[in-house]
Amino acid sequence: xxxxxxxxxxxxxxxxxxxxxxxxxxxxxxxxxxxxxxxxxxxxxxxxxxxxxxxxxxxxxxxxxxxxxxxxxxxxxxxxxxxxxxxxxxxxxxxxxxxxxxxxxxxxxxxxxxxxxxxxxxxxxxxxxxxxxxxxxxxxxxxxxxxxxxxxxxxxxxxxxxxxxxxxxxxxxxxxxxxxxxxxxxxxxxxxxxxxxxxxxxxxxxxxxxxxxxxxxxxxxxxxxxxxxxxxxxxxxxxxxxxxxxxxxxxxxxxxxxxxxxxxxxxxxxxxxxxxxxxxxxxxxxxxxxxxxxxxxxxxxxxxxxxxxxxxxxxxxxxxxxxxxxxxxxxxxxxxxxxxxxxxxxxxxxxxxxxxxxxxxxxxxxxxxxxxxxxxxxxxxxxxxxxxxxxxxxxxxxxxxx
Amino acid sequence: xxxxxxxxxxxxxxxxxxxxxxxxxxxxxxxxxxxxxxxxxxxxxxxxxxxxxxxxxxxxxxxxxxxxxxxxxxxxxxxxxxxxxxxxxxxxxxxxxxxxxxxxxxxxxxxxxxxxxxxxxxxxxxxxxxxxxxxxxxxxxxxxxxxxxxxxxxxxxxxxxxxxxxxxxxxxxxxxxxxxxxxxxxxxxxxxxxxxxxxxxxxxxxxxxxxxxxxxxxxxxxxxxxxxxxxxxxxxxxxxxxxxxxxxxxxxxxxxxxxxxxxxxxxxxxxxxxxxxxxxxxxxxxxxxxxxxxxxxxxxxxxxxxxxxxxxxxxxxxxxxxxxxxxxxxxxxxxxxxxxxxxxxxxxxxxxxxxxxxxxxxxxxxxxxxxxxxxxxxxxxxxxxxxxxxxxxxxxxxxxxx
Numbered sequence: 001x002x003x004x005x006x007x008x009x010x011x012x013x014x015x016x017x018x019x020x021x022x023x024x025x026x027x028x029x030x031x032x033x034x035x036x037x038x039x040x041x042x043x044x045x046x047x048x049x050x051x052x053x054x055x056x057x058x059x060x061x062x063x064x065x066x067x068x069x070x071x072x073x074x075x076x077x078x079x080x081x082x083x084x085x086x087x088x089x090x091x092x093x094x095x096x097x098x099x100x101x102x103x104x105x106x107x108x109x110x111x112x113x114x115x116x117x118x119x120x121x122x123x124x125x126x127x128x129x130x131x132x133x134x135x136x137x138x139x140x141x142x143x144x145x146x147x148x149x150x151x152x153x154x155x156x157x158x159x160x161x162x163x164x165x166x167x168x169x170x171x172x173x174x175x176x177x178x179x180x181x182x183x184x185x186x187x188x189x190x191x192x193x194x195x196x197x198x199x200x201x202x203x204x205x206x207x208x209x210x211x212x213x214x215x216x217x218x219x220x221x222x223x224x225x226x227x228x229x230x231x232x233x234x235x236x237x238x239x240x241x242x243x244x245x246x247x248x249x250x251x252x253x254x255x256x257x258x259x260x261x262x263x264x265x266x267x268x269x270x271x272x273x274x275x276x277x278x279x280x281x282x283x284x285x286x287x288x289x290x291x292x293x294x295x296x297x298x299x300x301x302x303x304x305x306x307x308x309x310x311x312x313x314x315x316x317x318x319x320x321x322x323x324x325x326x327x328x329x330x331x332x333x334x335x336x337x338x339x340x341x342x343x344x345x346x347x348x349x350x351x352x353x354x355x356x357x358x359x360x361x362x363x364x365x366x367x368x369x370x371x372x373x374x375x376x377x378x379x380x381x382x383x384x385x386x387x388x389x390x391x392x393x394x395x396x397x398x399x400x401x402x
Numbered sequence: 403x404x405x406x407x408x409x410x411x412x413x414x415x416x417x418x419x420x421x422x423x424x425x426x427x428x429x430x431x432x433x434x435x436x437x438x439x440x441x442x443x444x445x446x447x448x449x450x451x452x453x454x455x456x457x458x459x460x461x462x463x464x465x466x467x468x469x470x471x472x473x474x475x476x477x478x479x480x481x482x483x484x485x486x487x488x489x490x491x492x493x494x495x496x497x498x499x500x501x502x503x504x505x506x507x508x509x510x511x512x513x514x515x516x517x518x519x520x521x522x523x524x525x526x527x528x529x530x531x532x533x534x535x536x537x538x539x540x541x542x543x544x545x546x547x548x549x550x551x552x553x554x555x556x557x558x559x560x561x562x563x564x565x566x567x568x569x570x571x572x573x574x575x576x577x578x579x580x581x582x583x584x585x586x587x588x589x590x591x592x593x594x595x596x597x598x599x600x601x602x603x604x605x606x607x608x609x610x611x612x613x614x615x616x617x618x619x620x621x622x623x624x625x626x627x628x629x630x631x632x633x634x635x636x637x638x639x640x641x642x643x644x645x646x647x648x649x650x651x652x653x654x655x656x657x658x659x660x661x662x663x664x665x666x667x668x669x670x671x672x673x674x675x676x677x678x679x680x681x682x683x684x685x686x687x688x689x690x691x692x693x694x695x696x697x698x699x700x701x702x703x704x705x706x707x708x709x710x711x712x713x714x715x716x717x718x719x720x721x722x723x724x725x726x727x728x729x730x731x732x733x734x735x736x737x738x739x740x741x742x743x744x745x746x747x748x749x750x751x752x753x754x755x756x757x758x759x760x761x762x763x764x765x766x767x768x769x770x771x772x773x774x775x776x777x778x779x780x781x782x783x784x785x786x787x788x789x790x791x792x793x794x795x796x797x798x799x800x801x802x803x804x
Contacts, residue, residue, distance in 0.1 A: 025427050028449070049428070049456045051447075216642060230721075232639070237725020240618060241755045250720055250752050261753055318652055319632075319718035321641020350649050351663055353643045 008307050024084055030058050031067075031090075035115055039089040059088055066094045066156060067114045090114045095147060098188065099373025100139050101197050102177070104128050107135060109142040110370035111152065118208075118374065121367040122146045136180040140187060143327040157190045161373030162395045163197025166225075168242060193376045195236070198328070200372025202229030202245070203236045203379075204344070205326050207361060208371050214324035214359070220243055220313055223289050223329035224273045230320065235379060248272065250312045267312050271305035273330065293333035302371065306331065306338045310345025318350055323357040332362035428452055432460050433469075433492075437517055440473050440489040461490055468496045468558060469516045486763045492516045497549060497556045500590065501775025502541050503565040503599050504579070506530050509537060511544040512772035513554065520610075520776065524548045538582040542589060559592045563775030563783065565599030570644060595778045597638070600730070602774025604631030604647070605638045605781075607728050607765060610773050616726035616761070618726040620647055622715055624707070625691050625731035632722065637781060647722075650674065652714045669714050673707035675732065697733035706734070708740045712747025720752055725759040734764035 002122040029048050033039050039047075045055045062068035092113050099110040106125035112118050122142050126135065147154045162184065164177050181192045197346045202219030220228045226248030230237045237244050248268035249261050271276060274275065277283055279301040292298060313325060331342060350358065361380025365371070431450050441449075447457045464470035465474050473489045483626030501512040508527035514520050524544050528537065549556045564586065566579050582593045621798050622630045628650030630641045639646050650670035651663050658667025671677060675694065679685055681703040694700060715727060733744065745762045752760065767773070 014771050019790070023451075045453075049425075049453055051451055054451045232634070237634070240725045240759060241723055243720075243753060243755060244723035245721065246753075247721065247724075250717055251751050263750075263753070313725075315652055315717055316721035319643075319647065319649065319721045321643055321646035321648075323642045348665075349653050351643075351645060351648075353645060357642060 006166060024121060025059050026380055027061075030055070030062070030083050034062075034068060034088060034090045038089040040085040040087050043083060044088070045071055063088070066153075067096065067104070082185060092117075093152055095119070095157045096145060097158050097374050097377040098154075098160040098190070099162075099200075099365065099370040099375075099377070100184070101200065101369025101373060102135055102139065102165065102180070103197070103369070104165055107139045107142060108367040108369060108370040109146055110374050111143070111146055112374045113152065116378070118371065119148055119150045119152055121370055122149075123367060132177050132180045133183075136183045139180075140184070143188075154188065157188060159190050159377035160184050160188060161200070161376030161380075162192055162194045163200040163369040163373055164194060165197055167246075168194055168196050170258065191380075193373075193380050195238075195372075195376055196227065196229070197369040197372075198227040199229035199236060199238075199245075200370075200376060201328060201363065201365070201368035202231050202326070202372070203375045204365055204368040204372035206231045206234055208368075209326075209365055216322050217324040218313065218316060218320065218322050219326050219328060219363075220245075220247065220309065220326040220331070222271065222273075222309060222331045226268045226272050226309075228328075230322070232320075232322075236376070245316070247309075247312050247316055248253075250315075252308055252312060267308060271308050276301040276305055287366060289330045290333040293330045297332045299335070299338070302330070302334060303338050303341055306334065306342040307345045310342040310347075311349060313342070314346035314349030317354060317358070321354060323354055323359060324335070325358075325360040326363050327360065328363040328368075332364075424753075428456060429460050429463075432457070432464070433516075436464075436470060436490060436492045440491040442487040442489050442496060445609075446489060446490070447618070465490070466557070468493060469498065494519075495554055497559045498556050499560050499776050499779040500545060500556075500562040500592070501564075501602075501772040501777075501779070502562060502586070503602065503769065503771025503775060504537055504541065504547070504567065504582070505599065505771070506567055509541045509544060510769040510772040511541060511548055512769060512776050513545070513548055513552070513774045515554065516781070520773065521552045521554055522548055523772055525553075525769060534579050534582045535585075538585045539794075541582075542586070545590070556590065559590060561592050561779035562586050562590060562594045562777030563782075564594055564596045565602040565771040565775055566596060567599055569648075570596055570598050584661045593782075595775075596783050597640075597778055598629065598631070599771040600629040601631035601638060601640070601647075602772075602778060603730060603765065603767070603770035604633050604728070604774070605777045606767055606770040606774035608636055609777055611728075611767055611771075618724050619726040619728055620715065620722065620724050621728050621730060622647075622649065622711065622733070623730040623766075624673065624675075624711060624733045628670045628674050628711075630730075632724070634722075634724075638778070647718070649711075649714050649718055652717075654710055654714060664696070669710060673710050678703040678707055691732045692735040695732045701737070701740075704732070704736060704741050705743055708736065708744040709747045712744040712749075713751060715744070717749035718753030718761070719748065719756060723756060725756055725761060727762040728765050729762065730770075732763040734766075 026048065030044055033044055033047055041055050041059060045052055059068065063070065067090060068088050069091050071089050073086050092115060093112055095111050096114040097112045101108045105128050106123060108121060108123040110118060110121040122145060124138050124142050126138055181194060185192050198219060198221045202217065205219060206215060206217060215234045216232050218228060218230055228245045228247060230245035249259065249263060249266045251263065251265050252267050252270055253265035257269045258264050259266035259269045267348055276298055280297045282297065317325070331339065346360065347355050428450065435446055435449055441459060443457050447454055460468060465472065469492060470490050471493050473491050475488050476610055494517060496516055497513050498516040499514045503510040507523060509528050510523060510525040512520060512523040524546050526540050528540055583596060587594050600621065602624045604619065607621060608617060608619055617636045618634050620630060620632055630647045630649060632647035651661065651665060651668045653665060653667050654669050654672055655667035659671045660666050661668035661671045678700055682699045684699060705783060733741065748762065749757050749760055
C-alpha cells in the first residue's frame with residue numbers, strides 16, 4: 001500500500017469514507033477501545049460486534065507491529081473458571097510517528113506514541129543554503145536525540161510526516177529534497193509523507209493550537225513569499241493540484257509587475273518581503289521576519305501590504321466560507337494597527353453572515369510544521385485516519401515534558 | 403436521530419468519518435453486498451467478517467424497513483444437508499428516497515429505489531408567486547403520480563431531499579417554506595432535508611452528469627441572481643455559514659452600486675439579469691433565461707458580464723483549487739464567444755498548474771435539483787452516506803423509462 005518511494009499527502013477532505021477498507025475501520029475501532037485502557041480480546045469482541053477470528057487477527061497484527069503489547073495475566077484478570085483472560089494494551093514506549101519540519105535555516109522534529117500523545121519536540125538551526133544530505137543528517141540526529149531523551153524505541157514507526165519549504169509537486173521526481181526522502185525511508189524503515197510546511201502548520205493549528213482550534217481554517221503566511229493552507233473539518237484540503245489556499249498568486253493589479261509564475265500583478269509581487277524591502281529602500285536585508293516586522297521604516301509598506309493581503313484573504317474566505325484565519329510569518333509579529341488593517345480589509349469583502357463570525361489571530365504554536373507532520377502520517381494511514389482530527393488539548397499536558 | 407423538524411444538509415466535506423457509527427458502517431457493507439444481488443445471511447457473514455448476531459440484526463432491520471426482502475428458498479438454494487439457506491435481496495418496488503426541486507414557476511420530483519437507481523422524474527409548472535401550501539400540493543401530486551406510473555410503493559421512504567430557491571438559513575425557523583417541510587414530513591412520514599436548489603444542482607452534476615462527472619466542481623449560476631455551489635470529492639461542501647461557492651457578493655468594484663446585502667460593488671449588481679436588462683434599456687422584461695441569452699440587444703452587456711463573472715470564478719477556483727466549472731442559467735445558453743470570454747477571464751487568474759486542467763462546460767442535466775435532492779437524502783443518512791458519491795452512470799440507463 002505504501003510502496004511508492006514518496007508517499008504524498010493525498011488525504012483530501014471527504015476522501016476518507018471511500019478509501020477506508022472495512023478492515024481498517026475495524027482496526028480503528030479496536031485501537032479506539034485500546035486507547036481507553038487495557039482490554040481483553042473477549043471484551044474487544046463484545047464491544048465491536050466483530051467475530052473472534054477478526055479480533056484475534058487484528059490484535060495479532062498490532063502486537064507484531066509493536067503498537068500493542070500483551071499484558072501479563074494478573075490474578076485480577078482471571079475469568080471465573082477457565083484460563084486467565086489476557087489483556088492487551090497500547091505501548092507507550094514505541095514511536096508511532098515522526099514529524100519533521102525542514103525550514104531554510106533549521107529543522108524541528110516531533111514524536112508521537114501509539115496513544116497519539118506527543119512525546120516531545122526538538123529544534124535545530126543551521127546556516128542557510130545547507131544541502132539536503134546534511135540537513136537530513138541533522139534531522140536524523142535530532143530524532144535519535146529526542147528518542148534517547150524520552151526513552152522511546154524508534155523501531156518501525158508508522159510513518160514520517162515531513163514539511164518542506166516551497167511547493168510540493170504532484171510528481172516530485174525532480175524535487176531537490178528527494179535524497180532526504182530516500183534516506184529517512186531507508187534509515188527509519190518507514191514510509192515518508194511530504195507536504196509544504198506551511199500547509200502542515202495549518203493542520204497543526206487545528207489540532208494543537210493552545211485554544212481549542214477551529215475545525216476549518218485558512219492559514220496565511222507572509223514572508224519572503226506568500227503561502228498557506230486550508231483545513232476543512234480537521235483535514236488538510238489540498239485541492240486538485242495541491243494549491244488550495246495558496247493566495248500569493250491571486251491577481252491584485254490587472255497590469256501589475258510580472259511575477260515568476262508567469263502572471264502579472266500577483267499579490268506576492270506587491271506584498272511579500274522583497275517588495276516591502278524594495279519600497280523601503282532596504283534591498284539586501286536578510287533579517288528574520290520578526291525583526292523586519294518591528295522596523296519603523298517598513299511600517300508604511302507593511303500597513304499597505306496588510307490591506308492588500310486582507311482583501312485577497314477576504315475573497316478566499318467568501319469562496320471557501322471559512323470564518324477562521326491564522327496569520328503566520330511577518331503578520332504574526334506586526335503592530336496591532338497593522339493586523340487591524342488586515343482584518344478590516346478582509347471583513348469588508350464578506351457577507352454579513354460570515355463577517356460576524358470572522359476570527360483572525362496570529363499563530364502562536366511552536367514547532368507547528370513538525371507537529372503537522374505527525375498529523376500528516378495519521379491522516380495518510382488508513383488505520384489512523386480518524387485520529388488527530390479536531391483533537392482535544394492532550395498536547396498541552398505533554399508540553400511540560402519538552 | 404432525525405427528530406428535528408427540518409433536517410438540513412449538514413454533510414460537510416470530511417465530516418463523514420466521525421459521524422458514522424460502526425453499526426452504520428456495517429449496515430452500509432451489508433447493503434453494498436446486497437446491491438450486487440441476492441445473498442444468504444451466511445455469505446453476508448463470511449464476506450463482512452461480522453458476527454452472526456450482527457448480520458441477523460442488520461438484515462432484520464432492513465426487512466422491517468422494507469429495504470430488503472427474504473427470497474423464497476428455491477431448490478438451488480439448499481445447503482448440502484440442513485435447511486434451505488434463505489437469500490435476502492433489495493426491494494425494487496419501494497421508494498427509498500424522494501427528491502423535490504421547488505423552482506419559482508414549478509416543481510420537479512425524482513424517486514430512487516433501495517438499489518440507488520433513479521426510478522424516474524416528473525416536472526410540473528405553475529404561475530410564479532404561488533403560495534407554499536399550493537406548491538406543496540402540486541409536489542405531492544407529482545410524487546404520487548410518479549409512484550403510480552412506475553408501480554412503486556411510497557411507504558416510509560428514507561427521506562425527502564428538497565431544493566428551494568434562495569439562501570437556506572442555518573436556523574430556518576422563519577423560512578417561508580416551513581409549511582412545505584411540515585406537510586411533506588407529515589404526509590410522507592419521512593425526514594425532510596432542505597438545501598438551496600442550485601447547490602443541489604451542483605451535487606447532481608457530479609453524480610448524474612452525462613459524461614462521468616468530476617468529483618470536485620464549482621457550479622456557477624447566472625440568472626436574476628447569482629448563485630452556485632461547491633462539491634468537494636463527491637460531497638456538497640457548504641462551509642461554515644452555508645455560503646461556500648456563493649459568488650454573487652464578491653466585490654468587483656471598490657465603490658460600486660449598493661447591493662441588497664449591504665455591501666457595495668457586488669458581482670450581482672454588475673452581472674445578474676436585472677443589471678443586464680437595465681444596461682440594455684429592457685427593464686420589466688420577464689422572459690426566461692434561455693430566451694434572454696439569445697437576445698441580440700443583450701449581447702454586449704452579457705459579454706462584459708461574462709468577463710466579470712469569469713474573473714470572480716477564476717479567483718474562487720484559485721482559492722479552492724478546483725479545475726471543473728459547470729455554468730447554469732443564462733451562461734448555459736449564451737453564444738460560444740461569450741462563454742469563451744468567461745473561460746478566458748477565469749483562466750487568466752489561475753496559476754499555470756490549474757490553468758492546464760481547467761474545464762468549463764454548460765449544465766445539460768434535466769431535473770438537476772430534484773436529482774440532487776436524492777443525493778442529499780443519501781448523504782444525510784448514515785447508512786447510505788457512502789452511496790451516490792462520484793457514482794457510475796447508472797442513471798442513464800433508467801432515463802429511458804421516464
